Amino acid sequence: MTADVEYRLLGPVELWAGGRPVELKRRQERLLLGVLLLEPGKVVSAERLVGLLWPEERPARPKRALQVYASRLRAMLAKADPETRLEGGAEGYAVQGASGRTDWELFAALVREAKAARDLEQRRKVLLDALALWRGPALADVAEEHLRRRLAADLDEARWEAQELRVATELELGRHQELLPELADLSTALPFRETIASAYMLALYRSGRQTDSLAVYRDLVRRLADELGTTPGESVRELQLAILRQDAALDLRSGDQPPDELPADNGSLPEYDALLSELRVELSRPGRPDGVPAVLCLYGADRSAVAIRLAHQVAGEYPDGQLFASLQDSSGDAVPAPAVLGRLLRSLGLDEADLPASVEERASVLRSRLAGRSVLLVLDEAADAGQLRPLLPADGRCAVIVTSKQPMLGLEDAVQREVRTTSGEPERPGQKRRERGSETTAARYT
Structure with missing residues (x-):
């Protein structure tokens, strides 16, 4: 992302140029820019854009109204960011020249870097940098929540996956006790996300709270059964059994300590x-x-x-x-x-x-x-x-x-x-x- 122009989608839709925000007064303009920047360079049909900008009651001449918003956005981009162009017309529109300049693309690149990092501290730092790009729900101010969720489903999922990877990295670094308040909040905010429940269970177990850890599993089982009619997946079930057994594999190992799991050699042979x-x-x-x-x-x-x-x-x-x-x-x-x-x-x-x-x-x-x-x-x-x-x-x-x-x-x-x-x-x-x-x-x- 260039230093002088930033397109921000991870929160309210914003355009920054020269270190200052460019005013986007109308919600439809912000929505149009946000939708087109989700896939820079790809043409989005006029019919789809009309359906997104006016999901309930359309204006008398919707494509003409779309052209008006596109014209305003084109003029604004030409002034704030000459490298980026809004192209298209009656059949559809695309933003050209913005690839690699959105916070969403920077976030995805940082997550890829974190996944490739072997050093846990480096992975944690990169993930924190990636997650710091989020200022709220993606496309936060451009549509009603049900529409926002539909448009930003992939972005929201990527955010939580990065959060889970960061939590997993913190657990590997031995920060289970520091994580407990955050995991309690995440478990409440995401009651059906089994990876969060698993992390919370492991953090509690490593903090000497086996009973509380198993209670988290029971609460998950109840919620899934009552509200979704399902049962926990295999991974979280395995973790619950390992906690019941107080499996040594759950204990925190230092980075240079190899596993030593052989049972005691008690026989006389x-x-x-x-x-x-x-x-x-x-x-x-x-x-x-x-x-x-x-x-x-x-x-x-x-x-x-x-x-x-x-x-x-x-x-x-x-x-x-x-x-x-x-x-x-x-x-x-x-x-x-x-x-x-x-x-x-x-x-x-x-x-x-x-x-x-x-x-x-x-x-x-x-x-x-x-x-x-x-x-x-x-x-x-x-x-x-x-x-x-x-x-x-x-x-x-x-x-x-x-x-x-x-x-x-x-x-x-x-x-x-x-x-x-x-x-x-x-x-x-x-x-x-x-x-x-x-x-x-x-x-x-x-």
Whole structure:
């Protein structure tokens, strides 16, 4: 946007030239300018403009009246901003030469810059600069509210999305307590916006207010049911369950602290010492193709306990962190891949509000987050290859330990090993009981 001329749409419609506002006395002139500047250079038909300027009662000669307003606006632009022209006639009108000079376009560019920023403080600063451009609802003074909302729906949505990204960034920076008053107000102003409710729940939880956090979820459920006849989406439901479990993945992590989610290695498994030595060799697999992560699938008795012991033994080889997820819930049912992906992505620092909806998108973000990192993933009690495949990294510096009841067929390049003592010793008393117990323990980490 040039320094001497500014077109402002994010609030009352204004034109500033030379640091001063140019007076636009008539509402229809401001509306005409605002509509044309929503898409600079694009012709808007005269019929549509007439319908917007006079939505209820039209003048006797509406197109002639439109021409009068267009003529006044053209003269005003020629005086205030010679680089911009109002072109057109009976068929429609367009503003030429204003591209890149509206506060709406500057806002969109700043949001794109913020999304690309890796540094959280820089992202926050850019988002604050973008949001500061808003002086009220877009096109605030040009039409009745129902028409304004229709015209500015995309702008209003972009504003709230930027606000949500800024809140998510503040949460990542550990400013949850400072956010609480603002999130309380936003939850009241936007009672059906689930990303705001999720941010409020997480901020309350991190502030030591688990009960209040769950109350926010109950209020959301009630509002959605009573007023919209719907239920909360998957992401906010996952967050509520994680809060109930006091999931460690919800805790704030410092920017340089890698995730460390391995369950405690409580078992005494001397009979598996030889097997564990072999598994460590299998996991490294120096002969595997370049760029392909090691995938080790364990099945048989004590598979979960052995997997956890093995993960602790090799954890030091994966300095960027260790992730753990159970792929089976407490009822023995397979946990859907989107839910597991959401849990892993939150552990890797992605905020709830930024989680994409589809399994394909979440899998893509997971691979992106793991790219360039050396991370160990332990995925317990997989049902089949279909459930597992979206969870696998693509970076060869990562490794995956999988447990399942049966060999995991259909996974290329995976090593399948049955968990049994290499000496062929018979099953120990209580072995099956402990296997079931390890599954129940692992389920707590879903």
